[in-house]
Amino acid sequence: MIACLQRVSSASVAVDGEVVGAIERGLLVLLGVAKGDTDDDARRLAQRVAGYRLFPNEDGSKPIDRSALDLGHAMLVVSQFTLCADTHKGMRPGFDRAAPPELAEALYHVFVDALRAEGIERVETGRFRASMQVALVNDGPVTVWLETKSRA
Numbered sequence: 001m002i003a004c005l006q007r008v009s010s011a012s013v014a015v016d017g018e019v020v021g022a023i024e025r026g027l028l029v030l031l032g033v034a035k036g037d038t039d040d041d042a043r044r045l046a047q048r049v050a051g052y053r054l055f056p057n058e059d060g061s062k063p064i065d066r067s068a069l070d071l072g073h074a075m076l077v078v079s080q081f082t083l084c085a086d087t088h089k090g091m092r093p094g095f096d097r098a099a100p101p102e103l104a105e106a107l108y109h110v111f112v113d114a115l116r117a118e119g120i121e122r123v124e125t126g127r128f129r130a131s132m133q134v135a136l137v138n139d140g141p142v143t144v145w146l147e148t149k150s151r152a
Contacts, residue, residue: 001041001107001149002032002083007054007142011076013126014133021124026073027054028136031111032083033104034097034149041148042107046114049075054142064142074122075115078134079108101129 005027012022029049033042050069057065068075081104085093099107105128115123126132 001034001037001045001111001147003045003049003146004030004032004080004083005049005052005054005144005146006030006136007139008076009137009139011134011136013076013078013124014135015127015130020127020132021076021078023074023076023122023124025139026122027068027075028134029075029077030080030083031077031108032080033099033107034084035099037099037103037107037148039107039110042110043114045146045148046111047118048146050115050118050120052144052146054144063140069119072121074124075120076124076126077108077112077115078126078132079104079128105129 008026008028010024011028012019051067053065053067055066055071056063081095081098084098085095086097087093108128112123112125
């Protein structure tokens, strides 16, 4: 399972011109579910994401010191199977590593529920398997990549 975390001043996701999820300051989480991922992977990744320190401390002396959980920030979680792309050969990505849609959707929901269980009070989502338009203002910019397993 892969999470691309972006510290944002604001972020939203729209489907067919309708905003289905939006946050102010917090994290945009692009989530890729790979073959072989499990409920335990989803819960473990949610725990890491909730506690991952990407925000400055109160006086700004440490630019990356506090987590969204510490600060009560929201998260917007958007499913993105393309994070599982194999780009090692050729000029077009392969998606054999991505989990089948039914499994990916179930694990996406396990991840979202686990974030809430970790104490993230506001978790907004996109719409699974929809064509989405994501808008964001990356703060920093700060973008990091977390994985539950090596993709070797």
